[in-house]
Amino acid sequence: MTLKVEGDPGYGSVSAGGRFADLDSSESVPLLIPDIQQRQHVWKPLNREELLKCAGGPGWKKFRSRLVLCFWIGWLIMLGTAIAIIIQTPRMESPSLHWWQRDVFYHLQPAHFMDADGDEVSRISRVSEQLPYLKSLGVGAVILEGLFQHDISPTNLTEIDRNLGTLVQFTQFITESRKAGVRVMLDLCELDLFEQKSGNDTDVWSGPSEHIQYSLRYWLEHGVSGFGICDTDAAFSAKTLMEWNVLMQEFNSQDDERILMVRQTDNTLPALNVSSIAVNGSLVELVIKSLIPASHHPLSPTEVAEAMEASLQMPQGDWPSWTVGGGVPWELHRAILVLIMTLPGTPIIKYGDEVSLVQDLDQPYQPLALFHSLSQSRAREEALHFGRFTFLSFNASMSPSSPNSTATPPLAFLRSWGCVHFLVLFNLGSEPHTLDPDWAPSLPEGGVFVTSTGLDRLGPVSLKSIKMQPHEAIVIKLFESDNS
Template sequence: MTLKVEGDPGYGSVSAGGRFIDVDSSESLPLLIPDIQRPVWKPLSREELEKCAGGPEWKKFRSRLALCFWIGWLMMLGAAIAIIIQSPRMESPSLHWWQRDVFYRLQPALFVDADSEGVSRISMVSERLPYLKSLGVGAVILEGLFQHDVSPPNLTEIDQSLGTLPHFTQLITESHKAGVRVMLDLCELDLFEQELGNGTDVWSSPSEYIQYSLRYWLEHGVSGFGICDTDAAFSTKTLMKWNLLMQEFNSQDDERILMVRQTGNSLPELNVSNTAVNGSLVELVIKSLIPPSHHPLSPAEVAEAMEASLQMPESHWPSWTVGGKVPWELQRATLVLIMTLPGTPIIRYGDEVNPIQDLDQLNHPLALFHSLSQSRAREEALHFGRFTFLSFNASMSGLNSTSAPPLAFLRSWGCIHFLVLFNLGCEPRTLDPDWAPSLPEDGVFVTSTGLDRFGPVSLRSLKMQPHEAIVIKLFESDNS
């Protein structure tokens, strides 16, 4: 559209260069000058893209980029492997079978329900082996197998009231099937009071007859023998002969051992100078956790005995058994103690059963015993971890001088910690928040005497029930 204006012919306009433009010629120009048209952007076609991507420059760039990626990935992988290899770590020690297994002390004479149809007490022990294996027991110590009231005792003949040699042979066969070893206890037999005569005159000395008797039972498949430190056989000279005999039957997968039951506060030292004997003369030392007594101890006496044992140097610790009589309300707590201490736990027949429970449960795995044995076998900290006794201060809530004090210790392996707590008194206890500031505050329940503790727990809010023992696996608050 153009607009023609009539006016002075001398009227003009100035051009962009400062010169005047004739009005007549400008009247034909459009008033709205359109913008300068710019080139429109258009995407490359498929053919153009393939041409650019297939160029030599792009191929070099892509190959170099892929090479840099894989080199960087391999470098990070190598650095991670180097860090793992060079970082310090705890190496699990190589343990012998008697250091790994749970031992079970059993007197066949206690099975008084043997009938008259040829079922001997030893046969009843054979029937219980699968049950003991289900609980986690790895070795059975048979006590009272020989007549100790006969002088001299016949060490190659079983007490006829318990069974016969074929019954014992069947017991060894069943033990191999169940994976449970059998050991013989020779305590209180007066081994060296053998009178030469009555069929033993072929032996030049009692020592020679004892060597023959031990060999006799080793050939039948027993895994070792136990004596008391009060026996005449507990001497360097005698035990050295026994040790050499054991080595004749030892193999890489089946080692025979000697164990001694400590009756006093300390065990006489045995000096071994003979190079033919490898290691110690006695592999296993058994000490009573609770001192023997003729009457059940009170909770305060049990707590005092436990505290004295827990403060003993760890390097001097033997394997543990209960020993003295414990009140039934503390029986489960002592079971937790023995199964969580360093060393080999040796359980006495009946210790895994609470007297107030139905005795029919003997035919089924008991929950607490099974839980403890499984945790001990699975957790390195409970199996061979370090031990730390933890003492309570006077600010423990509700603590008084007349009640049994609470007890606690720590089992640690690497960054794994297991806290074991005991409240042997008849009153509930609440942990003092400042009791052990170095311990992690959070954890998870592993087991307890009441089998009623589950899930996560905070030590600041933990309240222990009377006669209760608790096992807690601790972890840092920012860890899982």
């Protein structure tokens, strides 16, 4: 702002050399002096050209390189920490299983397959036609019983019963079973495999002859996966088992192992006169034991429950492979099927076990669907393959719906692997049972139904609200609370 002053020419004039001699008669005087330094520090946004010029400077390049370096160092630290946590965390390593530990065995007699159509098809060929059906059930091995006549001579062990088919048909059956992924086992139980010589006062068993060795080698060359004998046979001896084991080792390979199985007829196997090193080897890979003791009459539900409880409480060393054994009431057939498929050991299913002995007119295919459900669960669940077994006992809180009833008490056990538990419950009696809310406080409270004998239980479940129906078996998958 400038103030312009115009004075009178005569006003304020002084002589030369006076005080105002240098001033013009008319001049502009600035009243406000601008702050030049403040004006220079006013912030203004950079335009595109200025921004590109500054970004390419050495300061920005140094800052960006350090920022990227800090990012990668932090990322590597997090990666190393995660790897260390994974390595130090205890893991449940799945054991390597042999094929006879994974597969479901199916025990049948070719003589049961009758020529109903009258087309003169051999029984061996009838069995061959069932291979796709057996594979659909999850069966991995077939045990053929009754293939040889009981009065067969040891020299004719390569000849099968002519009423079942020819040798050519049987070798063709082995070939087709191999293609279908089903192994074939030959049951030699109760066959006279030894030559008998007459002594002075007693009969002398000469032991396995060269003809038996030749016969076993013959079937092994044709693709048979092993043989079965009884613990009461004369062949069940340390010497014979060693000789047979050496023979089968010749045909073993990494993908095709041959085995010897023994059917146990008593509570324990007879002792073998052999060192512990040999016994702990692989003289017998598979031991089959009947879950229900043999009886001349069908057992009652109470007797079946007592037999089951005795088997479940046996010492848990090397679990045998289970088969049903004695007669079971038809109303317990499905519950026993659940038991066989969920116990430790290889399940041995007899011909017809996958279907009910007495068909339900309303649901005729229910037992077959139950077998499918159990087979699929066992195939994909590690806990049902090699999980540890825990027998669960019930106390007095487990009571039937009728106060004065003498119903059969329920049974239960647990299969566990890692954080996953399979709870298997059985009510073999004719009275419903309601579980007390505090019957198993150490178990996870919730889970999901896997299957049941009625195939009518689905979805999530709480252990505090289960009411078991008569003759029912239930399989429940439980999870730990922090992994549910």
